[in-house]
Amino acid sequence: MNNNQKRRNFQIEAFKHRVVVDPKYADKTWKILEHAINEIYNRNASGLSFEELYRNAYNMVLHKYGEKLYSGLVSTMTFHLQEISKCIEAAQGDHFLEELNREWTDHNKALQMIRDILMYMDRTFVPSTHKTPVHELGLNLWRDNIIHSSKIQTRLLNTLLELIFRERTGEVINWGLMRNIIKMLTDLGPSVYQEDFEKPFLEVSADFYKAESQKIIECCDCAEYLKRAEKRLNEEIERVSHYLDAKSEDKITSVMEREMIANHMLRLVHMENSGLVNMLLDDKYEDLKRMYGLFRRVPNGLSTIRDLMASHIRETGKQLVTDPEKLKDPVEFVSCLLEEKDKYDNIISMSFNNDKTFQNALNSSFEFFINLNPRSPEFISLFVDDKLRKGLKGVSEEDVDIMLDKVMMLFRYLQEKDVFEKYYKQHLAKRLLSGKTISDDAERSLIVKLKTECGYQFTSKLEGMFTDMKTSQDTMQGFYATHGTELGDGPSLVVQVLTTGSWPTQPSMTCNLPAELSALCEKFRSYYLGTHTGRRLSWQTNMGTADLKVTFGKGQKHELNVSTYQMCVLMLFNNADRLSYQEIELATEIPPSDLKRCLQSLALVKGKNVLRKEPMSKDIGEEDAFFVNDKFTSKFYKVKIGTVVAQKESEPEKQETRQRVEEDRKPQIEAAIVRIMKSRKVLDHNNIIAEVTKQLQSRFLANPVEIKKRIESLIERDFLERDSGDRKLYHYLA
Template sequence: MSSFTKIQVHEAQQGEDRVNSRRKRNSSNSENISKRVKIDEKSMTDTTTNNQKRANFSALSNPNGVNKSPAINAKPGAAKKLVIKNFKEKPKLPENYQEETWEKLKEAVIAIQTSTSIRYGREELYQAVQNMCSHKMAPTLYANLTNLTEKHVRANIMQFIAESMDRHIFLKKMNECWLSHCQQMIMVRGIFLFLDRTYVLQNPTIHSIWDMGLDLFRQHIVLNTLVQTRTVEGLLMLIEKERQGDTVDKSLLKSLLRMLSDLQIYQDAFERKFLEATERLYAAEGQRLMQEHDVPEYLAHVDKRLNEESERLIHYLDPSTKWQLIHTVEKQLLSEHLTSILQKGLDGLLEENRVSDLTLLYSLFTRVKNGLSELCSSFNTYIKKKGRTIVIDPEKDKTMVQELLDFKDKMDNIVCQCFQKNEKFANSLKEAFENFVNQRANKPAELIAKFVDSKLRAGNKESTEEELERLLDKIMVLFRFIHGKDVFEAFYKKDLAKRLLVGKSASVDAEKSMLSKLKQECGGGFTSKLEGMFKDMELSKDINVAFKQHMGNLRYPSLHLANIDLTVNVLTMGYWPTYPACEVNLPLEMVQYQNIFKKFYLGKHSGRKLQWQPTLGHCVLKATFPQGNKELMVSLFQALVLLLFNDASDLSLEDIKIATGIEDGELRRTLQSLACGKARVLQKTPRGRDVEDNDRFQFNKDFANKLFRIKINQIQLKETTEEQKATEERVFQDRQYQIDAAIVRIMKMRKTLSHNLLISELYNQLKFPVKPADLKKRIESLIDRDYMERDKDNPNQYNYVA
């Protein structure tokens, strides 16, 4: 190789000298031509001399034998022309020229193959090839070169057949042989370039010199069964070692695999066996690691293997192998274990909120067929199972809504971060929530309404307005999943009434914001009564302002009304929850004040009727204790009891009951709040937490409290079963009315309809869950009330009765 380099440099120098020499001659010739063109007419008379000059000119400017002589016009002053004429005879080659020239070329080729110095210059050898091709010796020259190359390649094969050597050494020698062969063919082609560009191009059936060299190498080395087997097995051995973590010569792998690709036997000789070995390796590895590792470790290993195989494709494997290789790894490590991975680890990853592991899981499952479908299905199953445990268990009622909100946030975060906001997963999440939230009829709707109530009360100081707004948005998401939205409305309206009447709303803006969200979600019909409640409260403010002005203009000298400040909320009965009517014994001053207000109100709104609701009243009493004066914030019932102690110091349960007229159960809870709670303004004898029949009560002179205004909470039965049932009963009755109205509306439009079609229409129109048996009962009720009738000829068909 070194000798060749020296020859090349030497020849390059010689070539440069020749080029300079030619430039000088051409420059001289140009000057001569310029001088000769300017021959005047007088000098043309010497024919012999001029002909001799033209002969010299032709010989000098046409080394290839083309005769160029100027044509001299007979007329003086005419233009001069050059006429080109060929030699009469072609130059003859010396005898034995072909044999001698081939020997020279053969010697040069053998010198290249044996890495020895070449005696001849490259340009001389190139010129020799050109001369032989010009004299129609190209077929013989090509055949001789092919034979000489084949002989050399055949000689090289013997070292790989005869010797029994280590695989790694074998691969190195094979690589050296290949690289040497490629380098030699490049040098040989440089000498025989003229042959390649003329004879080979003119004969499409003949390989180029480079392709001829590849073809011979393929025939005599790689397609030899023993050599090919050793080569492929050696390559597979190196790749297997690398997969096991050993360091291997990647450049050697790359070179030999490039050799197989250049020889066009990569797919047949190597790729099939390589993919089979890959499949066997990862099939066994997948089975073993699924048993040994937990899911996060297994997923990390799969990701590592896929990255490693991608690196191999970059460093030495042919790009054509990419799809099959990656597909094989994905199939053996993922596709074959999809169900096992999901059953073994998905629930744990979701439960522990393993975001990075879930992200990797999603990324890997996107690579295989049905991966995302399986993952989405298992994700949906987990949500239903987990959500059902939250909703069904009555012991979790107190925390149900907060747990649902936290669970929804967690799943939303997983869909957003881990599952790349995949719409299929987002829809599956919604479907799962809607499924399990309605597994327990009515209760989730009731608890969501109560949760909203707890957040909208004035005592809720745990969040800012912005945080409360965000929380309401989240609650609305849960609200959308509920089928029985009328149950939510009933409980929400009851709680809203308490907040408005007792003045315990955290924020009017928050209340109206929630109302706006409900209206946007369910329409104006859903919120019309709720909006009416707000309207009543605003009108009541105006009425009370007018009433105070009215009282200022009146004088009642016989009454002690100056110490009483009366505020009345006038409620439209259809907007507010239904409250049970009860009669209690009010002090004379209160009764008189009520009568004055009634006269004032009816004077402005004739034809209306006022019905007082003592259960909703509340008072602020000024109390004098030895420890100091206090203001007591109490309910009307508590106020009636305390006012009795202005005239008596010791009263029995029965005495208080007769004096106030309060219902027994309500009275006991009222006395319990005054004598057994935190702020004990009364004393009970005997002591105890419950009020018994023979108990007596006294004014507590020793009462002390650091606050001036003290709130004495009324002890409530935990939303009494009766109260809860009453609310549910109202919802049930409303549903009956809605079903009846829907049936009549449909029959009025259709006139005649079969039972099945009527049921189908009702399911489309009704917005709450209903059973076929309930619908059948309502149809029978309407038939009994003559709104519709059965067809006499077809009992399964109904007719509308006009």
């Protein structure tokens, strides 16, 4: 069409003269339409002209006979529905629902045809007079005359509930028929479905599951009960999908969950020999997963499982960390902790959907019982020491890293991380100095993990130990480059020069070295102090090792790997066949406790007894005498004697370590107080305690008594002052 073309306006003119309608027109026309409606309900509509019928209905509305048409429709439909009601009432047994379904289908078809005929009335007369549209009218009349018929209503409900009961007890029912009947109820409106079926259905279901749960719980264990509950739950969900209204799913599952799970929750988890604790002990992943899946559906369900799991872990953990047998072997102690952690990690992962709240409960439980044992930091360090010295047989570097990650998890639970640091430093020192570590990579990997967890300050001294080891290698190369020719075939010396601040502080033990070694040590001292001015060297003979070539009585030769103390003792026998304990003590000046341990490892360890003792006994006495065991044999040429094994500390050593830890904490507490007061200027006593504890908790749990002492110390040194009016209030002195 050309846009420039002018638009034409059309107007429909009204009739100029009045149209006269036949007085009997309305009755005649309605008779035609009534006959058509009757034919439709009698299933005889094939001969009808729908175009002609539509025109007749159209004209009736046009000529203002809409009211007659509408009321005629109501009375005609009502008459037919009352007849249909009698047919349905007469149907016997299983035919009742089939007849109801068939008549409902026919009624819908009839309603569609009637609506097509009366479409004009439906579109104009019905809205203007606020009447019910034809289709909705048909549904309402069906509801009032059929569904709410006194002889059908109760019978229909009972039939539906009976069929559902039969299905619940194992019979097969006609899903298609049920679906159609339920669909009919929903089509009639939500209130019909809910009042005439859903509400009584839920009440009956509650009674059914109440009785069922009571019966099952008396004869089944927890796992079996949960299986049956899960099966019932799935059946109800399936029932909704097959023939009930989708909105009923939440309601029926809620009923089932309340009656079968919520009402028996505590009894189930505490069930003797089969409840939650038994499932946890026996790693019943499937049963636990089922319990989690069902309990999460009810209020407080997950917290019931979680709280009982946490209290069980705390109880078993408490037994583990206080078991005297477990405390005898630190490595076994930590292995048990790791196994326990792995066990519950697996359960949470495989059965509890990796639920963060369960993981948090596990963590807080472990933190609780690990810190019940004050030796946990020491034992965890001993475990690491054992693994990094001996390694894990047939295990890759990746697996070692996984093991270290697991240990780090235990480390996180420690409240006294600084105690762990003290022991770890001692054990690392022994590993580095004896050269007994599986790999530097593994050592450095753990230090990186510790740094990530606790920051640079925590690991700076540990890293300094590695630096010293590297520097010592360079120093020894320089020493032998300078003095190599004059040393000849005599003993060789390897020295590790350790920076005092980086390594664990060791008291300098007295020990008289053999003359030939003493001279060599002096040469090294002169060399080192000549190249490094202003330094002091003190020998830590208690931390060294030596390789000795030995020839026994019958000419058998061996190379013995021994500690420096053991070397000093053995070399005395170059000039004597038999020596008393007192003679050895006098010659070597090794501290008595160390000397006794040293002699025990040389004379009393089977297969390593290069010395013999008189009299033979397990302990070393002041009057004992020692001589070389000429009958010593070993299938190995190289024999390690008294391998340095990281053992638990004795009680006095433990007290000493604890004292050192407490001393190290004092400046950290003071620094925290000053930091806090510098930013806050004025603060009361309780708030200082709280903030200091919070700041230091990544390192250790600060003791409020010690914090108070540090505050007093800072007041004495004019860092803080008390408020003149309130003694519990402190001011920062800038």
